Amino acid sequence: xxxxxxxxxxxxxxxxxxxxxxxxxxxxxxxxxxxxxxxxxxxxxxxxxxxxxxxxxxxxxxxxxxxxxxxxxxxxxxxxxxxxxxxxxxxxxxxxxxxxxxxxxxxxxxxxxxxxxxxxxxxxxxxxxxxxxxxxxxxxxxxxxxxxxxxxxxxxxxxxxxxxxxxxxxxxxxxx
Numbered sequence: 116x117x118x119x120x121x122x123x124x125x126x127x128x129x130x131x132x133x134x135x136x137x138x139x140x141x142x143x144x145x146x147x148x149x150x151x152x153x154x155x156x157x158x159x160x161x162x163x164x165x166x167x168x169x170x171x172x173x174x175x176x177x178x179x180x181x182x183x184x185x186x187x188x189x190x191x192x193x194x195x196x197x198x199x200x201x202x203x204x205x206x207x208x209x210x211x212x213x214x215x216x217x218x219x220x221x222x223x224x225x226x227x228x229x230x231x232x233x234x235x236x237x238x239x240x241x242x243x244x245x246x247x248x249x250x251x252x253x254x255x256x257x258x259x260x261x262x263x264x265x266x267x268x269x270x271x272x273x274x275x276x277x278x279x280x281x282x283x284x285x286x287x288x289x290x291x
Contacts, residue, residue, distance in 0.1 A: 136182070150268065221254055225254070
């Protein structure tokens with residue numbers, strides 16, 4: 116097994132690799148409910164949104180500096196009262212799935228959420244994605260509900276399952 120390094124992803128260094136991972140998932144899976152590959156410009160907007168919200172983009176690189184996977188979180192419903200809740204996502208390059216990278220990235224995202232005094236992490240997972248569901252359950256996420264037939268891709272209806280992890284942060288939440 117080659118040496119792996121956890122990195123904070125940047126637009127300059129990682130946008131092309133993240134775009135490649137996103138687009139492979141769009142074309143070949145139901146991990147994303149998009150139909151068409153994303154453009155290079157979409158990465159500018161994506162990284163701008165992450166920066167503006169002070170949201171982490173955490174990656175794993177191999178010893179050659181190749182990005183093997185990444186994870187991030189962002190706004191869950193843009194209402195002030197949802198300020199302690201985020202929706203996260205993890206994507207692993209197709210050649211590196213099933214090797215425990217998703218678990219490592221999820222653990223790093225959970226740690227970042229605690230450090231940022233968040234309280235709830237939400238994962239929206241295609242209900243047929245048993246691997247992602249198992250990963251979330253192993254890390255303590257609980258099934259919070261399933262929205263049936265809310266997506267249509269590859270000629271079939273898709274159900275969206277929500278998994279939630281409640282954190283013991285912040286110590287003193289406030290309104291406003």
